[in-house]
Amino acid sequence: MTQPTASSPQTPDIEVDVLVVGAGGCGLVAAIAADAAGASVAVLEKQSRLAGNTSLSSGSIPGAGTRLQAAAGVDDGPDLFRDDLMRVSGPHDADHLTERLAGISAELVEWLIDEAHVGLTLVAGYRHVGHSVTRLHAPPSRTGAELMADLEAEADRRGIPVAPGQPVVELTVADGRVTGALARDADGRESRIGAKAVILATNGFGGARDLVAELCPGAEAATYAGSTGSTGEALRWGRALGARTGNLGAYQGHAGLAARSGVLVTWTVVERGGYIVGADGKRIGDETLGYSAFAGVELAAGGPLYMIYDERIEADVAKGQPEFAEVARMGDAVAGATAADLADAIGVPGDALAATLDAAAASAEGKADAHGRMAWGLGALQPPYRATRITPALFHTQGGLAVDDDARVIGAGGAPIPGLYAGGGAATGISGREGGDGYVSGNGLLSALGLGLIAGRSAAAEAAAPVGEETETVQQGEMT
Ligand SMILES: Cc1cc2nc3c(=O)[nH]c(=O)nc-3n(C[C@H](O)[C@H](O)[C@H](O)COP(=O)(O)OP(=O)(O)OC[C@H]3O[C@@H](n4cnc5c(N)ncnc54)[C@H](O)[C@@H]3O)c2cc1C
Known part of the structure; x- marks a missing residue:
């Protein structure tokens, strides 16, 4: 396998406002959100079909305070959800994301239904692990395959190009700003895509035994049952750029x-x-x-x-x-x-x-x-x-690249790396620092779809900002 690296830029074959790397739940939601915000978007997918972890999942997405809950008489809200998450995970490297994702979860579920035309119902009948109330929403078939089919249909309806069989092998970087990526197909043909913002939606590193052994040894003896596409490229690229990371020992x-x-x-x-x-x-x-x-x-x-x-x-x-x-x-x-x-x-x-x-x-x-x-x-x-x-x-690793409340990847000095966003398994999760016991049902898709929504909107806003202004904004975003 080609080792992913960060390289110097050359003339791109095409240019878009927002380039999304990885067509799973995070990537498709990010692409739809960026498109809805007026950005031009392209999505590159490594595998020949869209078969990431999202399609393997049962498609259950937590939303705290949704209209579906209200109709079912469930009293819920972001504070209760945050408390549930923190009770199970304990403090970790991304407490701010727990707050952020609990806060956006109801909006996410309703946005998926109203704007992305995903069919979701409240999963009643039993309470899921870690949740004090009925809070998970899933497609009628209770499969991630149906969730992905709905997201693909929406991307298609919007005319968003999604290119399978196009593994990204490098990010391009100029003056400390991520400016696009290089994809190389199975026949060795290369495409260079220029972008004002790049969203890493490549999931975690559960399928990369070297990274699991190094960073998540507690899961090394477990049988890997996630997607073969989850081989940790985002983490490798981020590390090459000096990005901060967090919660690397945690897993579902x-x-x-x-x-x-x-x-x-x-x-x-x-x-x-x-x-x-x-x-x-x-x-x-x-x-x-x-x-x-x-x-x-x-x-x-x-x-x-x-x-x-x-x-x-x-x-x-x-x-x-x-x-x-x-x-x-x-x-x-x-x-x-x-x-x-x-x-x-x-x-x-x-x-x-x-x-x-x-x-x-x-x-x-x-x-x-x-x-x-x-x-x-x-x-x-x-x-x-x-x-x-x-x-x-x-199933999947829960650690990854540190991101701020706008899904911007945090660099070594504590400021965001200009032009770089991450979500889903590529970013730091909210399931504790170590082990499998900090995971609450739905944490995977909450991070994937929630950070996808945030990253898509933020990246589109950065792409639309006048040149110079976005750099200033980025530099102000110190994480505390
Ligand atoms: C069996 C199972 C059941 C689960 N059930 C649930 C559930 O009900 N609820 C829940 O919240 N979570 C669940 N999870 C976890 C959840 O599926 C994941 O957390 C979530 O789907 C991650 O989404 P993602 O978009 O980050 O990754 P994915 O959906 O895996 O998408 C990442 C995509 O990026 C592609 N990619 C990787 N590298 C590159 C590259 N270099 N270039 C281009 N493309 C690349 C991959 O091929 C893949 O298509 C489950 C997981 C499993 C395995």
Whole structure:
């Protein structure tokens, strides 16, 4: 792979006001927002189709204080949301972004519906990890693929050029200002694009094992289940330009990847009363920590792990999330009429598994749980049982380039690097400094789409500013 670098400028093949690098959720929202603000925009995408993390996601976007919540009688607002986020993440390197993104979240959801024509509904029925109220909004199919299809359609409607198969390999820089980028296609053909502002929307570095080992070692042993496009170019370019970074050791994990097929076992199974045992048939912790935090518990425990649930939970979850049926279809839901049958089927000690089922049933019925778990969904498991062998996964890294409230990338001296913006996985996340336990459901898309909206508007404003004025503004933006 060509090492991304920052280079000197040459005459560009084309010029635009705003160049967006990466056509995921962040990039498309940034492009639409910049276009809506009157800028000329182009988007370059590395892969031959738009298949980043956004399309893999379940498309769930938090919005605190939306009209959809109001219609459903949910009382919410930015302060409550910020408090929820900070309670889970603790203080980190981008507290100002937590405030900023909680503040813009309702506007983001309504902007997506009204201006970007994305179909979103409030996800009712259960409360997501870390949220004190019902706050996530998702496409009707609850898939990121549908979210991406809507964003692509909007970009198309606006005539925004989106070019797949065009990996950016260098940023161009003149006198400390980012002035565009160089793309090189699979046949080695190069295109040089000049821009008044460049938005890095290339996601994080989960697919770059060298960077994960160096910067996020807590996730090194996890199976990477995110997009292959997330190989950390924004971070490498930013570092070459002396950009500040933050929260690099934080990640979103998922504790429920089916080990055999790689199908995701939704954490709703745990919320309904399922739990996780190791090879000895014993539970390893409080599963209600959430799917990301519990991935860290699983990484520490090691060895084969099994999600234990029952036929009722299987049917109930499949009803609300049809894709969960895939787990059974792929042969990943092992059945057992009794505890002994199930233990035999998965190869764990029968006595130990029976004792675990008895103890968990007692906890679900009100006895104090050895691991401190309080919530048991549908109550004690009932035969016939199910078990799925699982493994912890890394979905995406949560650290990246430090950005200010306008999504401008911060340089070594604390002032923004002129002409350079970042959002989504390319920027510092809001999920704590280290590990997977600072992640609240929806943090990924909030950073991607929220910073995309902010970056698109800010970059368009910078592009429209008279020459000279924008440099002055940029220099004033010291981060404290
Ligand atoms: C299975 C799964 C489920 C998830 N579910 C949720 C959820 O429900 N809610 C939530 O908030 N988060 C979720 N997340 C996290 C969320 O998907 C990400 O945080 C978010 O999509 C990141 O958006 P992005 O635009 O930054 O990155 P992406 O959507 O990955 O887009 C980045 C794009 O940049 C391209 N690119 C990279 N390098 C270059 C280059 N050099 N030149 C040109 N293009 C480049 C990539 O190919 C890619 O298309 C989930 C993640 C996974 C893996």
